[in-house]
Amino acid sequence: MGFPDDTPPGLAGVLATLRGDVEPSSLWATLVDLAIRGVASVHCCKGALLSGGKEYLLRWNESSSLAPWEQEAIALLEGKRKGTEREVSLLSLFQTLAFGSKGYRKALEGSLEGAGLWSRERESQRKRVLLISLLLLFLGLAAFVVGLIGADAWLGLPGARAAVAALLAGAGVGAMVLFLPYLLVGALSSSLTDQGYRRGLQWRAAAKALKEELKGEGFNVERWGGDRFPAYSIALNLTDAFQEAVKKGKITAAPPWFSTALADKAEVVQFGALIALMTASSTGSAAGVGGGGCSAAGGGSGGAG
Known part of the structure; x- marks a missing residue:
């Protein structure tokens, strides 16, 4: 089957999110795609013990032929270097x-919008629905809590205060029940x-087909992006398939x-671990990648410097 087209990872x-969300995995996929095209490289070397004994260094070159979102990815790297x-x-x-990149997200959304694949109007409407739903849920919860406190404080007292407390609590529950589905829709x-x-559905279907193909013996990496397969694996959260x-x-x-300066495992296995770490970082679960102990001159850099 293969991927539906040559859309950048x-x-x-x-x-593929079907919601139009720019997730950290998209940025990692872009960085790997830049490495595949010779703009960047990754070097693995010995790091601090607390970091699992490994450190990964990302290096990059200057390039004048980058898409807007790729320029933002490089700008992010420039801002982090020492x-x-x-x-x-x-x-x-x-x-x-873990906190995302606003510049990268806006550039990516702008490129998708220019291609007629993403709508700023729909994004604004989606944000309004979420904001209003959250606000009303908060007000409902506040009314419920105030009602409970009032009912406890005014229990047994004459007059309308107990009724008001019960009314507040009931209104709060009603608001939460009413607007929770609205929040989910948003x-x-x-x-x-x-x-x-429709394009997103095609990419989803391709990802599913890739998983199925890997279970058999007919897998052909050239049909699945060739050299860009690692980048697509990250973008589509298919690290398990890559592994x-x-x-x-x-x-x-x-x-x-x-490239790697470590000999504890085969180079391709260490590379697979790198791809897994990049995808894990998208969900905030990355661990074992540390700092310290690796100089700029250490080891090969695969063409970036």
Whole structure:
């Protein structure tokens, strides 16, 4: 089957969410795609013991032929580097990307909008629905709490105060029940255009087909992006599929842009671990990538410097 088209990995990841969300995995996929094209590289070397004994350094070159969202990705790296060397520790990127990148997100959304795949109007409507729902849920919860406190304080007292407390509590529960589905609708609604949503469904179907193909013996990496397969694996959250391809010997060598100074495991296995870490960082679960102990001159850099 293969992927539906040659949409860059970062954009494909946004389409595949079906909501038009720019997730950290899209930015990681963009950085890997830049490495595949010779703009960046990753070097693995010995790091601090607390970091699992490894450190990954990302290095990059200057390039004048980058898309707007790729320029923002490089700008993010430039903002994180220390000294004159164009390199950053992946640990610092994990911490930064946990909060996202506004410049990258806006550039990616602008590119998708220009292609007719993403709607700023739908995004604004989606945000309004979420904001109003959250506000009303908060007011409902506040009314419920005030009602409970009032009912406890005024229990047994004559007059309308107990009735008011009961009314507040009931209104609060009613508001929460009424607007919780509204909140869910807002969270699940899409900022993609109809065309973008259809493209997203195609990418979702391709990801599912890839998982199925890896269970058999007919996997062909050229049909699944070739050299760009690692970037698409990250963008589509298919790290398990990538690891399976490494395990079954369908990916037998690390790419030229990845190098390692460690000999504890095969280079391709260390490369697979890197891809897994990048995807894990998108969900905030990355660990074991540390800093310290690796100089700019250490080891090969796969063409970036």
